[in-house]
Amino acid sequence: MREPVELRRQRIMAVVESRGAVKVSVLAAELDVSVVTVRRDVEELTRAGRLRRGHGVARPLRDPAVTGEMPAPRGSEQAGEGGAVAIVVPERHSYLYETLHGARTVLEESGIRIALHIAPQSAGAERPLVERALADGARGLLIAPRWRNALSEELDHGWLADVGVPTVLMERRPRPGSALHALDSVCSDHWYGTHLAVEHLVSLGHRRIVLAARDDSPTARTVRAAFAHIAAARPEVEDWTVVLSSPNAVPGPGPSGAEPAPGASPASVGPALDLAALLRERGATAAVLHGDVDALMLVQRLAENGVQVPRDCSVVAYDDVVAALGSTPLTAVAPPKAEIGRAAAELLLHRLSGAAGASGPVRRTELLPELKVRGSAQAVTPTTD
Template sequence: MREPVDLRRQRILGVVRSRGAVRVGDLAAELDVSVVTVRRDVEELARAGQLRRGHGVVRSIVPVEEAGAGVPRARSGEDGAAIGLVVPERHSYLFEILHGARTVLEEAGMRIALHIAPAVSGGERPMVEQALASGVQGLLIAPRWRGLGAEEADYGWLGSLDVPTVLMERRPRPGSALHALDSVCSDHWYGVHLAVEHLISLGHRRIVLGARDDSPTARAVRAAFTAIAAERAEIEDWAVTLSSPTAVPEPAERPRSESAREPQPDVLDLLRTRGATAAVLHGDVDALMLVQRFQEAGIRVPEDFSVVAYDDVVAALGSTPLTAVAPPKTEVGRAAAELLLHRLRRPAEERPAPVRRIELLPDLQVRGSTGPVSGSASGAGE
């Protein structure tokens, strides 16, 4: 899904204010959009008096040391309390979640302070500290957590914050310091169940999961598929591999038990050797690229092979629109914001509200990439 214009412009403001001056070309590369798009955004922001533009350079109108990480601090006299939203940069999956949270908070008269965490381990902590220093009353946060090591490193400081905090699309390890933190998450076990059930109903008995391994969602999808495939008597053979060779956390972000990672086979090679007739791919881009590779190899989708994507951010945009599991991203954001407001509105003299851990069910969008097993089908490439 394309990033909303207002969110992209907030990100531009955050980058410019944090650095003082930035080249337009560098902004375009960092935001992964065209130079023309950035120029148009910069012109509108300059017209609104929020930054200055020169020959290929964008400059902040406030000193760098006074700049926040995402949006300007409240002006004196502005009404409405502020809620901090902290999310990782270049994470399109979370854009819809942000939209859902924003709708609820703005309806409640809350100002939103968006902070974009850089793509480095531990990048969320400085953003949270800046949000707290600016006086936010509560936090909505979706840490990147590429590996379990990075996740566990955040448990201590994140569990000791003195403002109400809700995790979005994150489920900490049971028994950890964050186990009793409010959270709203998609039920990814159910999402994988929908995908597998759909493929089984079409006659597929040899299924492979190609999944990332660099996010909490990816790890939940892998664990769910392993459990479900092992329990379903209808499945004759199954396997799990990486959907992309680069979809793994850095060694520093892994616990010691995962430091030595065995090389995993290419997903297309694995499909051929296992005689699979269907695959579930996390996420959408990797699924679309697999379908392109199928086309190059003369494998027809869905006549010869069925593909289910997991995320449904851009799955519908392929030359063959992909059947996809669609987590309720907007509703996760709405529920997280409502949960935070519920806690903020509770009178201080009352006992703290019970911690809530909310799970919302994904649904399955059936499109053109899945079909019944043909009588002659015996696996990809055969």
């Protein structure tokens, strides 16, 4: 599914405002879209008065290279003098881009310059970006590592715990006992979000539920584990199973390869998941689907196989990035993505402020998701003999 136009333009604005003048060709390469698309976006943003356009270059409205000025950051007496705050997020990750923009709002309001770094999908991509940011004088770090598998996370523990500047993990929960256990973090309570999905379906009378979920991110792994724990503990749930939502939703590529997820149905690894057949096999009447794009594609395939949502199968999506945009708007668990970014930025500003207590205890903050009910789930219709 294509990235929404406004989200792509927000990404363009973030890069231009953090770096100054940027070539259109560079933007196109980083956003993985055509030069024509970026040129059109830049023209529209220029027309809207959000940036300026040069010969093959996009510039912020206030460009120090042109004006010769570098205004002092607002609120620098509270935030402390120094360089930019580096933000590192994975490429092509709409979920975390919402988190990024939440952090950006807080930092810009405080007059803090942002240096945005987009990490490619290759394993270990974050480390050289962080090292470059530190070499450029970054005084703080907000980071959401990709961590497609447990080994990727383990390999990041040593260097990330010793970057030497205040650091806050966004939407990542350090593994207990790891080198990052004592690192500030702000994330969603995905156990609670999974509970909301199961509770909603159980309240509608569903007793046989399938979770089709990714397994290539910390969020996905938490959702899978939480669902298994919650479903097994609910006496109302007669049958449940966990499968992969997409054949490319496995932990690879990464240092440990692309092994199937633990507990995944063998049929779900490789060929596309036949959710309609699985529902018939299990006698299931409901499904929780993570993430949104996979959910919309699975709902489309259900329709192609004569299974209508919610008439024949109730669905709750997890992420709520694009769940509302399907031909059938999906009820979805909505983690507080932008609020995660804002809370992480506020915590980092606290660490940078030099105020009393700024070097106090490590903070691990969790924010609760919400359930957005849109009608893709309905009560079970009693069968008659």
